[in-house]
Amino acid sequence: MAHVTGDSRTWIYQLVKRYNKWGTKSLGDGRRHNQGQEAILTxxxxxxxxxxxxxxxxxxxxxxxxxxxxxxxxxxxxxxxxx
Structure with a gap:
């Protein structure tokens, strides 16, 4: 599977672990929910x-x-x- 997706074996195991724990909602890109840090400059x-x-x-x-x-x-x- 790692060869097919281009991801490392470790990353694939992490995805499987998250999927088993939280289901399909854990597989999306969570960065869109990260508001980020406040701007340093006004x-x-x-x-x-x-x-x-x-x-x-x-x-x-x-x-x-x-x-x-x-x-x-x-x-x-x-x-x-x-x-």
Whole structure:
């Protein structure tokens, strides 16, 4: 079965276990019920970020992740880490 679906044997066993415990409702994609985390930036901060990104970066080139994180750290008065 794992070969047919392209899923690992472990994942197939997990699906079977969930199906045996909760039935067909356990087989759907549950991500749609996950509302996610609250946004870190306010609407105003998002608008400011968008405006800044439309301009050149501080070094005159394109923005990179480190520069965006530094800019966000400045406006949020805290450290923003890169994931």
């Amino acid at each position: 609407d105003l901060q998002q608008a400011q970020l968008w405006q800044v990104l439309c301009e050149k970066s501080p070094d005159g080139g394109l923005w990179n992740g480190r520069q965006v994180a530094d800019w966000l750290s400045d406006i949020m008065s805290g450290s923003i880490g890169l994931v």
